[in-house]
Amino acid sequence: MKVNKKGALGLLALVAASAVALTACSGGTAANKPTSSGSLTVWVDANRAAAMKDVAAEFQKEKGVKVNLVIKDYGKIQQDFTAQVPTGKGPDITIGGHDWIGGFVKNGVVAPVELGSKSGDFEKIAIQAVTYDGKQYGLPYAIENIAIMRNTALAPNPTPSTYDEMISAGKASGAKYPFLIGLDAAAGDPYHTYPFQTSFGSAVFAQNSDGSYDASKLTIGDDAGKNFAKWLGQQGAAGIFKPGLTGDLAKAAFNAGESPYFITGPWNVPDAQAKGIKIAIDPIPSAGGQAARPFAGVQAFFVSSKSKNKLLANYFFVDSASTEKVQTELYKAGGRPPALTSAFTAAQSDPIIAGFAKVGADAVPMPSIPQMGAVWDDWGKSEVAIMKGGEAVSTWQTMSTNIQGKVAAG
Amino acid sequence: MTAPILDKPPTSPAERAAQRRQKRAAAYAEAASLGWKVWVAKIVMLGIIDALAVYAILVLVGQGQWLVPVIIGVVAVAVNVIYLRPGMLPAKYLTPGLIFLFVFQIFVVLFSAYIAFTNYGTGHNSTKEDAVNALLLQSQTRVENSPVYPVSVLERAGDFFLLATNPKTDQVYIGGENRPLEKVNNPEMSGDTATGAPGYRTLTFSEIADNQDAIGNLSVPLTKDPNDGYLKTTDGSNAYVFLSTLKWDPKADTMTDAKTGTVYYDNGHGSFEAKDGQKLEVGWSVWVGFENFARAFSDQSIRGPFFAVLIWTFVFAFLSVATTFILGLFLAIVFNDPRMKSKKFYRVVMILPYAFPAFLSALVWAGLYNTDFGFINQVLFGGASIPWLTDPWLAKFAILATNLWLGFPYMFLVCTGALQSLPEDVVEAGRMDGASVWQIFRHLKFPLLLVAVAPLLISSFAFNFNNFNLIYMMTNGGPQFADASINVGATDLLISMVYKVAFVGASRDYGLASAFSIIIFLLVAGISWVGFRQTKVLEELN
Numbered sequence: 001m002k003v004n005k006k007g008a009l010g011l012l013a014l015v016a017a018s019a020v021a022l023t024a025c026s027g028g029t030a031a032n033k034p035t036s037s038g039s040l041t042v043w044v045d046a047n048r049a050a051a052m053k054d055v056a057a058e059f060q061k062e063k064g065v066k067v068n069l070v071i072k073d074y075g076k077i078q079q080d081f082t083a084q085v086p087t088g089k090g091p092d093i094t095i096g097g098h099d100w101i102g103g104f105v106k107n108g109v110v111a112p113v114e115l116g117s118k119s120g121d122f123e124k125i126a127i128q129a130v131t132y133d134g135k136q137y138g139l140p141y142a143i144e145n146i147a148i149m150r151n152t153a154l155a156p157n158p159t160p161s162t163y164d165e166m167i168s169a170g171k172a173s174g175a176k177y178p179f180l181i182g183l184d185a186a187a188g189d190p191y192h193t194y195p196f197q198t199s200f201g202s203a204v205f206a207q208n209s210d211g212s213y214d215a216s217k218l219t220i221g222d223d224a225g226k227n228f229a230k231w232l233g234q235q236g237a238a239g240i241f242k243p244g245l246t247g248d249l250a251k252a253a254f255n256a257g258e259s260p261y262f263i264t265g266p267w268n269v270p271d272a273q274a275k276g277i278k279i280a281i282d283p284i285p286s287a288g289g290q291a292a293r294p295f296a297g298v299q300a301f302f303v304s305s306k307s308k309n310k311l312l313a314n315y316f317f318v319d320s321a322s323t324e325k326v327q328t329e330l331y332k333a334g335g336r337p338p339a340l341t342s343a344f345t346a347a348q349s350d351p352i353i354a355g356f357a358k359v360g361a362d363a364v365p366m367p368s369i370p371q372m373g374a375v376w377d378d379w380g381k382s383e384v385a386i387m388k389g390g391e392a393v394s395t396w397q398t399m400s401t402n403i404q405g406k407v408a409a410g
Numbered sequence: 411m412t413a414p415i416l417d418k419p420p421t422s423p424a425e426r427a428a429q430r431r432q433k434r435a436a437a438y439a440e441a442a443s444l445g446w447k448v449w450v451a452k453i454v455m456l457g458i459i460d461a462l463a464v465y466a467i468l469v470l471v472g473q474g475q476w477l478v479p480v481i482i483g484v485v486a487v488a489v490n491v492i493y494l495r496p497g498m499l500p501a502k503y504l505t506p507g508l509i510f511l512f513v514f515q516i517f518v519v520l521f522s523a524y525i526a527f528t529n530y531g532t533g534h535n536s537t538k539e540d541a542v543n544a545l546l547l548q549s550q551t552r553v554e555n556s557p558v559y560p561v562s563v564l565e566r567a568g569d570f571f572l573l574a575t576n577p578k579t580d581q582v583y584i585g586g587e588n589r590p591l592e593k594v595n596n597p598e599m600s601g602d603t604a605t606g607a608p609g610y611r612t613l614t615f616s617e618i619a620d621n622q623d624a625i626g627n628l629s630v631p632l633t634k635d636p637n638d639g640y641l642k643t644t645d646g647s648n649a650y651v652f653l654s655t656l657k658w659d660p661k662a663d664t665m666t667d668a669k670t671g672t673v674y675y676d677n678g679h680g681s682f683e684a685k686d687g688q689k690l691e692v693g694w695s696v697w698v699g700f701e702n703f704a705r706a707f708s709d710q711s712i713r714g715p716f717f718a719v720l721i722w723t724f725v726f727a728f729l730s731v732a733t734t735f736i737l738g739l740f741l742a743i744v745f746n747d748p749r750m751k752s753k754k755f756y757r758v759v760m761i762l763p764y765a766f767p768a769f770l771s772a773l774v775w776a777g778l779y780n781t782d783f784g785f786i787n788q789v790l791f792g793g794a795s796i797p798w799l800t801d802p803w804l805a806k807f808a809i810l811a812t813n814l815w816l817g818f819p820y821m822f823l824v825c826t827g828a829l830q831s832l833p834e835d836v837v838e839a840g841r842m843d844g845a846s847v848w849q850i851f852r853h854l855k856f857p858l859l860l861v862a863v864a865p866l867l868i869s870s871f872a873f874n875f876n877n878f879n880l881i882y883m884m885t886n887g888g889p890q891f892a893d894a895s896i897n898v899g900a901t902d903l904l905i906s907m908v909y910k911v912a913f914v915g916a917s918r919d920y921g922l923a924s925a926f927s928i929i930i931f932l933l934v935a936g937i938s939w940v941g942f943r944q945t946k947v948l949e950e951l952n
Contacts, residue, residue, distance in 0.1 A: 038619035064616055079913065086536030107535035108544025108692040114644045116558040134551060185781055186800050186888040244782045305544050311622040314645035370532070373917055377897055381890060384800075 038312045039066035042301075043081070043094035045074040051333035059320050065312055078103070085109040085304045092307040093316070098129040098298040101137045102370035110137050111305040113314060118322050126339035128211035129298035129365035138300030139317040140339035141330050145296045146192060146265045147359040148282040149272065151175075155260035159282035163196065166285045167240065170260050177259035179240055182247030183387070188380035189247070191366075192263055193232070194295055198364070200228040200288030204375060205367055213367040215407060220379070221400025224288075229386055229396035231287055236387025243384045266335050266356055281355025283362075296363035298339060374406035437496035456493060460486055485509065519931075526702055526924035530695040532917045534680045541694040542658055545665065545682075548692070549656035553639050556651035560603040561643050563618050563625055564610035570621065572630050572641055573597065573612075574649055575604045584610070585630035585641065618646040656690075665690060702925035712922075715891050715898045715907075722806070723903045727874040730813045731867055737814060738821025739859075743851075745822075746829050757826075764819035772883035775812045779884075800889050802900035809901050813880055820870070828862040829855070861948050868941035872934050876905045904930045 044052045049071045056067035070091060072080065078100045084090035086109065104110035112135040119127050119136065126140035148159045148166075154173045160166045170178025183189045190197075197203075202224035206217035219225070235241040245253075247264075254262040255275040262268075263284065272279050284292040301321055303313045320326055327343035337357050338344050348354040366372075382399035386392045463486035467479040489509075492501045528534075559574040564584065571586040573594065582604040585591035598606035606612045618625055629640040632651060643649040657666045665674040665682045674682035674690055681693040706716055741760060745753050763771065778785045779798035787794050798808045832855060840850045881887060887902035887910065897914060898907045904926065912923035 038616075038622060063619075065619060082532075082535060086540055103532065105548060106533050106691050108541055108548075109535065111547050112550065114552060114648075114650050116648050116650060133548070135548070185797075186885075186890070242782055244780055249783060305547055306540065309619075309622055311626045311644065311646050312619055315647070318645050318648070370917070377890065 038309055039068060040093060040309055040312055040316060041068045041070060041091040043070050043072045043077055043091045045077070045095065046071055047074075048095065048330055048333045051329040055320060055326050055329065059316060063315075063319075065316075067316075081302075081304070082107050082109055085306050088306055090304050090306065092309045092313050093301050093303055095141075095299060096138075096302055098138065098140070098300055099366045099368045099372065101130065101132045101302075101368040102372065104302065105132055105137065106370050109305055111303045111307065111310060112137055113139060113303055113317060115139065115318070115322070118318060121322065121341055122339050123341055123344055125211075125296050125360070125363060125365055126298050126300075129296065129368070130300050131210065131212060132368055133212070134210070138302045139321055140298045140300045141321065141327055142299040142334055142336035143296055143339055143344075143357075143360055143363075144265055144267075144299070144336045145294045145356060145360045145363045146195070146263055146284070147294070147356050148284055149254070149262045149264050149268065150280045150282050151254065151257060151260045151262075152278045152280050154257065158280070159261060159285060161283075161285055163199075163285045163287035166261060173260045175257070175259050177240075177253060178261070180245070180250040180254050180259045180262040181241060182245065182250035182264070183241060183243045183384070184246055184380070185244035186381065186384065187377070188243060188384040188387075190376065190379040190383060191295060192247075193241075193383060195263070195284040195292035196231070196287040197225070197228045198294075199284075199286040199290050199292040200224045200231065201290050202228050203364070204372075204379075205369070207364075211365065213369055215369045215371040218400065218404050218407060220375075220403065221397060225400070226393050226396050227288060229392040232383060233386045233389070233392040237389065241387050243387050266337075266352070269335065269352055279352070281352050281359070283359050291362050293362045293364050294359060295366040296360055297366055299334070299336065300339075371407045375403050378402050378406070434497075452493060456490055459489060522924045522927055525920055526928050527697055527699060527921075528695050529680050529698045529701070529921045531919035531921055533691065534693045534695045534921075536694055538676075538680075538694040541692045542665075544692045545656055545690055546654065546658055550642070550652045550654050553651040553653055556639070559641060559649045559651075561641075561647065561649040562603075562605050563613045563643070563646060564607060565613055565617075566610045570613075570625055570628055571610060572628065572643060572649055573604050573607055573610070574630075574641060575602065577602075582607075587628055587630070590631040590634050591641070615646070698921065702921045703929075705922060706925055706929065716926075718891070718900075719898060719902050719904055719907050722901070723875060726806075726810065726813075726877075726903060727871050729810055730817060730874040730877070731871050733810065733814045734817035734821045734870070735825075735863075735867060737818040738823075739825045741818070741822045742825035742829055746826060760822055761819045763815055764823070768816055769879040769883045771816055772812065772880050775808075775815075776884045779808050799885050802889055805885050805889060805901050809880065809884060812884060813874070813877070816880070817870070817874075824863055824866055825859065828859050831862070832858050857948070861945075864945045864948060865942065868938055868945070871941070872938055875903070875934055875937075876930070877903065878905045878909065881906045882909070904933075 042052065042056070049069060052069055056069055059065060059067055072094075077094055077096055081090060081094050081096070082103065090109070101110065115122075115127075115136055122140055123143060126143055127136065129143075130136050130138040130140050150159055154175050155169060157169070160169055167178050181189070181192050183192070202220065202222065204218070204220045205213040205215060206219050208214050232241065236243075250262060251264070251268050251271065253259055254264075254268075255272050255277060257277065269279070284294060286292050301317065303310060307313055322340060324340060324343045324346070327338040327340040328346065331338040331343060331347050331353075337347055337353050337360065344357065348357055367375075378399050382390075382395050385395050463482050466482050470479045470482075489505060492498055492505055557577050559576060561575075562573045564571040564573050569586055571584055571589075574583050574585070574591065575581075576583065580602060582594045582597040582599075583591035584594050584607055594604070594607045596608065597604035598612075613621070625643065625646065629642050629652070630649075631640045632638040637653075639651045639653045641649040642652050653668075655667055655669050657668055658664075659666065663676050666672070667674070672684045672688070674684050674688075677683035677689075678696070679698070680696040682690040705712055707713055744750065745756060745760075750756075776799065779787075781787060781795050781797050781800065784798070786798065787796055797804060799805050836854055836858070837850055840854050845853070881901055881903050885899070885901045887899040887906050889901075890897065890899040897910055902910070908923045908926045908930070911926065912918055912920050
């Protein structure tokens with residue numbers, strides 16, 4: 001049947017009328033104020049809640065979409081999101097770390113997002129980090145990595161470029177510890193030792209050309225890794241790397257002015273400044289000759305795979321969360337450099353942020369593949385064993401074999 | 411003497427019926443004699459409960475559930491009957507407790523028992539429907555280097571259409587579900603982007619928001635050839651060219667990889683599996699019968715640590731009870747001696763460890779044991795570096811020592827109370843018969859004491875069997891076993907192992923954890939049962 005123009009118009013009018021009636025039913029108030037039944041539930045942690053509140057209010061004002069912020073304990077988000085999304089009670093959007101993506105994908109709780117041309121506006125590492133299996137699973141908003149925090153009163157000169165020079169400068173300063181690194185007595189802390197490991201040219205997994213990790217190629221046990229293991233044993237024997245001097249103890253020692261150098265992230269900056277320590281952020285010196293590249297963690301927004309508001313969520317990402325204004329606000333609330341390049345550049349007027357960002361330029365994204373869970377345990381444990389005097393090469397080899405077994409078992 | 415009438419055994423059926431009527435009449439009379447305020451309160455409360463029940467039933471039925479609304483209905487009717495009918499006094503007292511018992515205890519127990527028979531965990535997180543959706547979502551890949559099409563969402567006769575502007579050629583296309591893109595000749599333009607087409611109505615932002623599901627699921631074929639991909643909008647204003655690698659065939663129950671042609675079948679175990687054994691990453695939770703229990707006892711990499719943890723749990727619980735009881739009893743006897751001076755002061759000091767929250771103390775002790783900075787090594791051992799919490803045997807010892815410190819005040823209190831309530835005449839009689847102090851303690855005081863204390867020892871054993879706080883705060887189960895496939899260590903108890911299997915690490919296995927917790931329940935229940943029977947024997951001895 002051919003629909004003539006009049007008929008089509010009549011139909012259109014009918015549809016329009018009914019749509020208007022429906023909108024009226026759903027509680028539309030003023031004619032020029034857009035309202036809709038859609039709403040977004042967003043999980044945020046307490047730090048970012050204040051910044052998000054303004055963002056949410058603005059989005060609501062502009063688009064008439066209600067944004068419900070639920071403040072969650074950051075440490076609980078990963079587990080709660082995995083458990084609650086399948087029940088349909090989870091949020092539409094949550095914040096989180098990019099290293100959760102692998103688990104989220106395996107559990108089918110996260111939906112890919114399409115940033116389109118916007119992805120070019122972000123720092124490359126941020127996009128690399130949220131990319132899993134060729135698809136982007138989140139909108140990045142912050143990048144964090146560790147660097148050397150220097151007590152400028154004890155060490156007025158910039159941190160030397162090699163580890164040995166840094167240690168002698170640290171000893172020359174007369175402080176109690178030449179250099180501080182937080183290491184758990186049992187679990188160690190491979191995250192903090194990793195920059196030194198990379199300076200020997202060692203990595204956990206081989207990287208694909210797009211920056212993602214290939215779980216089938218475990219490279220940690222190669223010769224570079226073994227050289228690092230030997231070096232680690234020497235540092236343990238020299239008493240500079242002390243398992244048991246935990247992150248908390250190391251921080252307390254640094255804040256008490258007991259060491260000129262402390263390898264840590266932006267999260268410890270406010271406390272050090274509150275104690276009146278004057279600090280500067282420097283690149284991590286190389287121990288093995290190559291560049292010391294720490295892991296970068298990227299914070300991102302994720303969309304639930306069962307969200308009924310995916311369109312709104314994506315719209316919120318493109319329209320609101322990826323703007324310089326919002327990224328800057330989130331950076332101010334969280335103290336981590338923003339992921340959007342323009343906001344990232346602007347934030348570097350702060351020398352501390354610029355210091356971390358400079359190190360971050362060399363960083364590698366922390367692997368987000370689920371197999372990483374099997375790696376951390378053995379990795380840290382073996383590093384502790386080596387630092388405590390265990391035979392470096394054989395311990396490292398055993399660790400590599402164990403990890404290989406666990407990764408293969410899934 | 412005359413017995414009360416009611417106690418006289420009824421003789422004939424008629425008499426019995428009369429008596430029943432009489433009783434009922436009396437009950438009604440008693441109920442009616444209650445003040446009207448009580449009745450109003452009762453009616454209001456029942457009204458609230460009924461209203462809530464009706465609301466819950468409506469909501470649940472609206473969600474398509476049936477079992478739960480039926481249960482709620484039955485319970486609501488039962489509550490009304492119980493509280494409106496006179497009599498049934500025990501039921502009136504017990505009903506709220508029973509309901510709460512069911513909701514907070516029995517339901518939880520039954521639910522974990524149910525989980526123990528499924529493979530719920532990482533990779534098997536939800537239903538099959540969810541898994542299929544997630545797989546399809548994940549398999550959608552944007553065609554590399556394809557342009558971003560600015561789109562408007564149009565509507566005609568209830569169907570939605572995408573009006574897309576090719577950013578390179580500025581040519582405007584329209585298309586809908588199963589209707590490939592076709593050119594539009596005179597679109598309404600706003601700048602470079604088309605916003606409307608004749609015969610269609612452009613949706614506003616809020617209308618798009620109201621129809622998100624339909625619009626988000628709209629996939630518009632680029633051409634007639636499905637392999638060219640399809641346009642999909644993720645935000646209502648931009649569309650991208652996607653290709654799906656996986657195809658779901660609900661009838662055959664298979665997933666097909668469009669690129670390689672591999673067919674994945676439902677393997678009956680909560681995953682899609684190809685013939686060569688390759689599995690798709692996202693699975694779903696299914697009933698697996700006794701498999702989790704079988705794994706706990708047969709899989710070498712689980713059985714090894716499981717038995718090591720099981721033995722340590724028994725040793726820990728037994729030694730904890732024994733050491734705290736011996737020390738507590740000893741102190742109780744010492745402080746019960748009339749010759750002891752300033753007893754009250756000492757008793758207060760003794761109880762202090764019990765007054766601190768246990769997990770706080772455990773944390774403090776963990777700090778004291780620190781190898782390089784802890785008080786114990788630095789001060790007591792003059793700067794030695796004894797690996798208290800990182801050596802398997804020393805860590806066990808440290809845990810027991812800490813638990814002794816935490817637990818003896820309780821035993822001290824209990825024993826003091828029991829000692830003070832012992833009948834003095836029995837002890838006196840023993841003394842008259844020439845029994846030594848040791849004999850009096852061994853043969854008189856101790857057995858009498860045990861009658862009072864034994865049930866507490868059993869409950870203390872059960873408590874320590876599941877003493878999660880202490881382990882979690884002090885060592886978190888470490889030092890770890892090197893060869894275990896699950897992340898457990900030398901000081902892990904069964905309960906902390908269950909916690910780790912379920913909630914720690916990247917790979918969680920709720921099914922296995924629930925199976926372990928059922929095993930723990932059986933063990934604790936069995937031990938308690940035997941223990942309480944023994945106690946009865948003790949009582950009969952008296």
